Each structure stands twice: as structure tokens, then as C-alpha cells.
Amino acid sequence: MCQEPLRTSRDERRRSGSEGHVEHVERDPNPVACLLAVACTLLRVFADAFVNLYTRDIEAGLRFYRDLLGFTETFRTPRQGTPEHVELKLNGFGIGLGTVEAAKRVHGVDASPGSPAMVLVVWTDDVDTAFAELVSAGTAVIQTPHDTGDNNRNALLRDPDGNLVEIVAKVAKASSS
Numbered sequence: 001m002c003q004e005p006l007r008t009s010r011d012e013r014r015r016s017g018s019e020g021h022v023e024h025v026e027r028d029p030n031p032v033a034c035l036l037a038v039a040c041t042l043l044r045v046f047a048d049a050f051v052n053l054y055t056r057d058i059e060a061g062l063r064f065y066r067d068l069l070g071f072t073e074t075f076r077t078p079r080q081g082t083p084e085h086v087e088l089k090l091n092g093f094g095i096g097l098g099t100v101e102a103a104k105r106v107h108g109v110d111a112s113p114g115s116p117a118m119v120l121v122v123w124t125d126d127v128d129t130a131f132a133e134l135v136s137a138g139t140a141v142i143q144t145p146h147d148t149g150d151n152n153r154n155a156l157l158r159d160p161d162g163n164l165v166e167i168v169a170k171v172a173k174a175s176s177s
Contacts, residue, residue: 048094049094050087050089050093050094050095050096051094051095051096051118051120052095052096052097052098053095053096053097053098053113053120053159053161053163054097054098054099054100054103054109054111054112054113054161055097055098055099055100055113055160055161056099056100056113056161057160057161058082058083058084058086058097058098058099059082060160060161061086061097061159061160061161062086062097063160064139064159064160065088065095065097065159066088068133068134068137068139069090069122069165070090071088071089071090071095072088072089072090073086073087073088074087074088074089074094075087084098084099084101084102085097085098085099085102090122095120098111100113113161113162113163114158114161114162114163115162118163118164119156119163119164119165119166120159120163120164120165120166121165121166121167121168122165122166122167122168123167123168123169124167124168124169125169126169127145127153127154127155127167127168127169128145128153130155130167130169131144131145131155131157131167134157134167135157139157139158139159140157140158140162141155141156141157142156142157142158142164143155143156147171151170151171151172151173152168152169152170152171153168153169153170153171154166154167154168155167
């Protein structure tokens with residue numbers, strides 16, 4: 001028999017006194033049904049996601065992501081003074097900025113911002129205009145705007161901590177006359 005863990009909310013577990021308990025419910029032995037049951041469970045377990053970037057200078061990161069790229073701040077801690085963690089959204093996509101000090105203190109992680117292990121891709125309507133605005137604000141350039149495959153125009157820059165940020169736009173296909 002396929003068994004699917006039955007999850008309850010944290011509040012329900014606290015009320016029932018079974019904080020760490022996960023009850024298993026028997027399911028159909030059909031492997032496809034089991035896979036669908038697990039997929040449905042995961043959809044119920046995970047609600048939202050975002051990328052967390054570690055930063056040496058959270059105020060510089062905020063100026064870049066909030067003020068230059070247009071992300072909206074949705075959460076910060078602490079609320080007063082210099083934050084150690086801030087969450088931002090742009091059209092439903094979320095990022096977090098966390099200080100390297102908080103990463104060490106809270107998670108025991110030695111964060112190394114700027115390593116090219118990832119690139120944050122931000123879509124725009126006009127790469128050349130967005131690129132000019134970012135460069136005029138002092139953003140470090142890795143690659144100037146250029147046309148790439150699939151009718152995309154891209155540019156590659158670095159945020160204040162050296163993380164790669166790619167700006168991309170679709171370009172109009174040249175009409176054949």
C-alpha cells in the first residue's frame with residue numbers, strides 16, 4: 001500500500017499536542033495514484049518560495065533591488081534600525097536579502113556573496129534603457145546589451161555584493177519584406 005503523510009498546520013499540531021507527529025494514511029496501491037497523491041501532498045505543504053541572497057551591505061542591496069530594479073519591500077527584521085533580513089517582491093517573484101552576520105549567527109552558515117553560483121534574471125521591456133539607468137547608478141557591468149537566441153536581448157551586471165544579475169527583453173522579430 002502507498003502511504004501518504006497527512007500534514008496538519010502548525011497551529012493544529014500545537015492545539016492537539018502532537019507537534020512532531022505525522023500520521024500516515026493508506027492509499028491506493030497503484031503507483032500512478034501514489035505519485036499523484038505525493039504531488040498533491042507537496043502542493044499542500046509548500047505555499048510560497050523566494051531566493052535569499054546574502055549581503056555584506058544590506059542598505060546597498062536595498063538601494064539596488066528596491067530603488068533601481070523596482071522590487072517592493074514586504075518584510076524586514078528588525079523593523080527599526082539597520083535590518084538583517086528584508087523580503088522584496090517584483091510581480092509575484094520574491095527575493096530575500098540577509099546579512100552575512102545573520103547567516104552565521106542564525107544558521108551557522110559562512111555566506112560568500114558574489115560567487116557566480118546563480119544569476120538572478122529580471123525581465124524588462126527595454127534592456128538598453130534599463131542597462132543605461134543601472135550603469136548611471138554605478139552598477140558593475142559584466143556584459144553590455146547584446147542579442148541572443150530566441151529573440152532575446154540580454155545584459156549581465158553585478159549587484160553591490162557581486163551577485164550576477166541578468167536583464168532580458170524580447171526583441172521584435174525583423175519582418176521579411
